[in-house]
Amino acid sequence: xxxxxxxxxxxxxxxxxxxxxxxxxxxxxxxxxxxxxxxxxxxxxxxxxxxxxxxxxxxxxxxxxxxxxxxxxxxxxxxxxxxxxxxxxxxxxxxxxxxxxxxxxxxxxxxxxxxx
Amino acid sequence: xxxxxxxxxxxxxxxxxxxxxxxxxxxxxxxxxxxxxxxxxxxxxxxxxxxxxxxxxxxxxxxxxxxxxxxxxxxxxxxxxxxxxxxxxxxxxxxxxxxxxxxxxxxxxxxxx
Numbered sequence: 112x113x114x115x116x117x118x119x120x121x122x123x124x125x126x127x128x129x130x131x132x133x134x135x136x137x138x139x140x141x142x143x144x145x146x147x148x149x150x151x152x153x154x155x156x157x158x159x160x161x162x163x164x165x166x167x168x169x170x171x172x173x174x175x176x177x178x179x180x181x182x183x184x185x186x187x188x189x190x191x192x193x194x195x196x197x198x199x200x201x202x203x204x205x206x207x208x209x210x211x212x213x214x215x216x217x218x219x220x221x222x223x224x225x226x227x
Numbered sequence: 228x229x230x231x232x233x234x235x236x237x238x239x240x241x242x243x244x245x246x247x248x249x250x251x252x253x254x255x256x257x258x259x260x261x262x263x264x265x266x267x268x269x270x271x272x273x274x275x276x277x278x279x280x281x282x283x284x285x286x287x288x289x290x291x292x293x294x295x296x297x298x299x300x301x302x303x304x305x306x307x308x309x310x311x312x313x314x315x316x317x318x319x320x321x322x323x324x325x326x327x328x329x330x331x332x333x334x335x336x337x338x339x340x
Contacts, residue, residue, distance in 0.1 A: 215279045
């Protein structure tokens with residue numbers, strides 16, 4: 112069974128940093144691109160970032176480019192999102208999602224709140 | 228960026244009746260290389276992650292009831308629930324995965340009339 116479990120969310124002050132993790136199991140991790148998608152409270156889904164299976168290429172939404180870094184440790188089957196210079200509009204639930212003809216598996220999400 | 232626009236924003240349908248949600252992309256999402264539309268539909272219930280229902284615009288994900296169907300090509304797409312069940316109350320999103328940035332529609336909230 113495919114499982115994706117996010118962790119690392121919490122309350123952080125504006126300008127601060129946070130690292131999210133997504134532990135994957137139940138599939139061959141290196142065979143899939145992985146994504147981060149966020150959802151602000153009461154709002155819709157917004158794609159944040161993507162990384163290919165090897166980790167050799169990554170992509171970002173303009174709103175996070177230069178502030179967020181996606182990475183993966185294929186030896187640990189874990190996806191990361193390093194977030195810095197956080198702003199209030201980064202407040203959201205962050206989901207990791209496996210990419211396969213759409214996003215076919217999602218974690219439960221981890222909440223990030225940026226507030227002083 | 229490809230903008231995805233759904234209509235309506237909300238919809239109330241009686242149990243057993245048909246529900247139809249539309250999605251329009253600002254650019255063509257049909258690939259000439261494989262003749263497939265890079266369009267997916269998701270269902271999200273409160274306090275749950277999204278669930279993939281349909282990919283390639285019309286292919287039902289494994290385990291999804293056959294009352295859910297997707298249609299359309301190019302820039303205009305439709306999600307149809309043929310006979311609404313109580314458990315179908317949710318927000319539905321379309322998404323294009325033709326190009327980065329991947330983009331979602333704003334969502335359509337489906338309720339029981």
